[in-house]
Amino acid sequence: MIVDVGIIAAKAFLVLFMVLNLAGVLGWIERKGSALIQDRIGANRASILGFAGLGLVNTLIADPLKFLTKEDFIPPHGDKFLHTLAPCMAFFPALVTFAVIPFGDVLVLGDRAINLQVADLNFGILYIFAMASLSVYGIVIGAWASNNKFSLLGGVRGSAQMISYEVAMGLSAIGVLMVYGTLDLQEIARGQGTLIRDLLPDSLGFLKTNIGQLPAWGIFLQPLAFLLFFVAAIAETKRIPFDLPEGESELVAGYHVEYSGGKFLMFFAGEFAEIVTAAGLMTTLFFGGWQVPYLMRDGFHFPWWESWLLPHLAVAALQVAAFTLKVLFFCWLQILLRWTVPRFRYDQVMRLGWKMLLPLALVNVIVTAIVIVAVNR
Amino acid sequence: MTPSMMLFYVLGGLLVIASLMVVFLSSVVHSAMALVAALFLIAILFLTLHAPMVGVLQVLVYAGAIMVLFLFVIMLLNPAAVEPRRRFGWGFGIVASLLLAGALVAVMTNGEAPLDPVASTELFGSPETLAKSLFTDFVLPFEIASVLLLVTIIGAVVLAKRES
């Protein structure tokens, strides 16, 4: 009993620790990455006792200190309570979302099986969408509480944009859910461990020797869904090219103009946490989650070659490592995007969301349904 | 007092407080936030009643979509927060709703209600069962609801469009 609680607590702490640190790291990566892209050096001034060596660690420590020591400014005639509530509401969903994302298969220690996932909900994906849908409140409330035209505009934009893209996101994920036939993320991840040939009917036998040898990842089964999901997810994180709620060039900083210090840090970290969550979701839904291609519970089994057997712990380690790598890759991808593409206009954002993503997602759902019925026939 | 009872009291109390805030707070946005809290609490109550699916849907639909829409409209119109209050109206309203509450309680609790819930399996309230009954016994209402939503979309577009 106690041990179980302890284990759960440990998992929760581990995940939170990882996500938060990753957020911090991403802050540094973003600066360095932007510098790299814009051909400059970037953040290298944060020094501890005059020692500006390993910049990552310095930044990791310096950034929070800087924020926390700044004045917490609340605008006059603003709504104090909501002004304080808003950042928490922006930060909270990003963190709790990660709870249902599995970062590994069941780990067997002695006689104890540990599911490498904080909370195993049999409708995890819905839980994620629910939480993601809550994250909009942070923006809206913050914008309102700031009693500032720009931030209000940002809030209005943010609410509209996030509602619009939640729809597309959910619909694009539905295709995946239909393919793997479950709402449970762990199940989805496991489902991606098989090979495509196991899903193929005999009528398509000629495919089994070529395509059939690929792992049944979402990206292979639902490529269109992945594109839609990717776009929608970026829009959900409110980053370029979808950073209309902030829009430095027109709304100064949008919904968090009036924020400073710790509260701003929460917004800031919340954004990066959302990036991580989005990356985790993409990984889990489309890139096999913690799966390593051809890595079964007892080691590698290559369909065209012999097998390497591995100890259980090594397998688990490989899986966790694979998951982490994939997440990091997608985080990097988003940052890369943020520094390379220009910003949409507001109406363009809306049109993209409602007139392209939504219909495409619907088409994807319908086609998927037809194919599934045909294959199971 | 079993823990479940305690949980109920906490949730119920919070829910009543939140609902009262919805009605009595003068600022629209505060009311909206109170309502969000109330909806969230109701969702948790659903979870305690073995209706996880509906609970999540509650958060997703109400808190996630409808209330955001409310906030969006509030910010779009940005109406004057101050609204005139008339003694009589409030006095009468409070009395009437107290009466209503009493009558409802009296009417609903006079039958012999089962004290203990039916022993429910793991499946009860899960997506599978909900979907099953939704697409077998209630398929026609389901379709009608979809049509209703379609009509709603069109109606909203027509209504909110600036006449030009």
Place this chain on the structure above:
Amino acid sequence: MVAPTQSIAPELLRWIPLIPLLACLLNTFFGARLGKRGAGLLASFAVGASFAIALYIFWLLPASGVIRDTVYTWIESGSFQVKVSFQVDALTAVMLLVVTGVGFLIHIYSLGYMGHDEGMVRFFIYLNLFIFFMLLLVMGDNVLLLFVGWEGVGLCSYLLIGFWYHDHTNAIAGNKAFIVNRIGDFGFVLGILLLVTELGRQGIWTLDLAELQKHVQLLNPNMITLITLLLFVGATGKSAQIPLFVWLPDAMAGPTPVSALIHAATMVTAGVYMTARLHFLFSLAPATLSLIATIGAATAFFAATVALTQTDIKRVLAYSTVSQLGYMFLAVGVGAFSAAIFHLFTHAFFKACLFLGAGSVIHALEGEQDMRKMGGLRSYLPTTYCTYLIATLAIAGAPFTAGFFSKDLILWQAYSSPLGSHELWLIAWVTAGMTALYMFRQFFMVFHGSCRADEHVKAHIHESPALMTVPLVILAMGSIFAGWLGTPEYLWGSRWDEWLKPIFGAAAETHAGSAGDEILLMQLTLAIVALAILLAYFSYGREGKLPRHLSSFAWGGPYRLFFNKYYVDELYDFVIVRPFTSCSRWLALVFDPGVIDGLVNGVAKGTRGFSLIWREIQTGNIQHYLIGFLIGILGILAYYLGQL
């Protein structure tokens, strides 16, 4: 001439009335484009076509055959059915020939007569419509259809009498005809309804003539008497019998062809046709029959006396028409239906011929109708003169003309039939004399003596064009030979009775007396006719100024009485019209605005005041409504709790 029935396609029947209707509609919508002549030709062609079909059917119709053509079911409620279906039997065939044949001739005539009238298209529209309704009347195989036709011809008569509605008196005349006919039709409707309900009480709901004939015995005699009386009221209205004859003389306000077609040949005989068609009813009601006979004789005598004194050429003819219709009803009254129809048949010819001749005269004299301004027209209008002479002889009953046979038949029936009596015969006999008298009076006044027309009129008196004279000639032929179908026994016998026997059966077999008596009576009639002609010649036939002999005889008083038509119009005006109009004026000016409107407006005012009070609860504030809603719910909950 008898051919098997099946050789006729029943569907042919419906075209007889349909073609004129189509022509009517065509003229209504495209008449203006067709032009006067085109419209007239179309109308005439339509009637000619129906005439041809009627002839064909008449030719193939077996002696005892009935052809039915059911178009569709019009009314259906439970077992009660009214079909729109046409039937042709011997009686109908005769009527068909008269209506379409004479109608056709008169259409042709109208082409010439109305040629200069700007309302020509309208005229032919009405004329076709009339033909359609008349055919409906004679062909309908149930009483309701008959009634539709009955009303329709009434309408057309009204429209055509008031054809020149710019002249107010014409409109008045039209109204008079219409209203008087309404009175009759009211009786007719009552009769029909009574008949149906009575039969229905016996369990037979039908209007079908054949059915009626089958089940008529179920009715009790008194009821039959009542029904027939009511029906006869309708007949008096339509056929201008006492007391409802007053409209017919005024009806002469219409164009002369109309007078010839509607008010002499066809429509006015509808009453006779109806009684003949329903003979199975009438022959069961001896009381009614005797009444009919009396009224017929009275009308004949009365109208003849009036005709003696009139100076308007058309009025004379009108009264003679009334008189001849009286003869027909006399025949009906004595149960000699076939004789009545026979006289109807012959009368159609010579009376149409007379009217058309009169029309031709009027045409020549540019609308002059006063006989005192005529005279000596023989030299101007030879054709008209000859035809007029023939027709006059026919109506007067000169030997071997149509009128001779038919009228003598009626006289003989009045004398010899069990229902008849010597008094009836006497009246008819005197009337026959008077007929000859007034007809020849008119004849001489118009065609002999010196011309009394105004100079400028006299300047261009001209014979009418062939379009008008050809029909005259044909009709004149008919006025002679039509009668030879029904000669008495002592000549080559009556083919007519043979023809109609299947319809009237025993009714045609009423020759109680011997042939000797018949010849004797015939000679008596000839004697009085000859006497009358002589009297007329001496009074009017000789040269010189128009003498006023009739009036200058000892009996000036009666003359004035006759001349003023027994003051009947004045009587009706005093007894009925004035009280009625004043009563309705009072209703319109006092009662209606005061009481009726008062009631209506009072209700409205009351409602308004009441709602003025109660609208206050409608604040338009939705929350108030919701509070009401809430209170209601609380009430329901309280009630429910009270139940526990």
Place this chain on the structure above:
Amino acid sequence: MVPLNYYLILGAVVFAIGVLGVIVRRDLIVVLMSIELMLNAVNLTFIAFARFLGSMAGQVAVFFVMAVAAAEAVIGLAIIISVFRHRQTLDPQEMQLLKW
């Protein structure tokens, strides 16, 4: 275990509070929100019954209530927007044209 009546009473109370909001508040948006509150009170009773009678019908009913509530909210807000455009107010007492 919590008896059914407790949930029912809770639902009734929340429902009554919603009614209060509907009839006394003079801001259409709040009125609409109070209606949502009432709907949710009913949903709560539905779910409670579903749990205690062991039938899914209650939960399905809630599902439909959500759909209808979404529709109702959308249309209501659309109407509010267009009304506000014309009259620059959200006070239902100001909207009394629909009388007599």
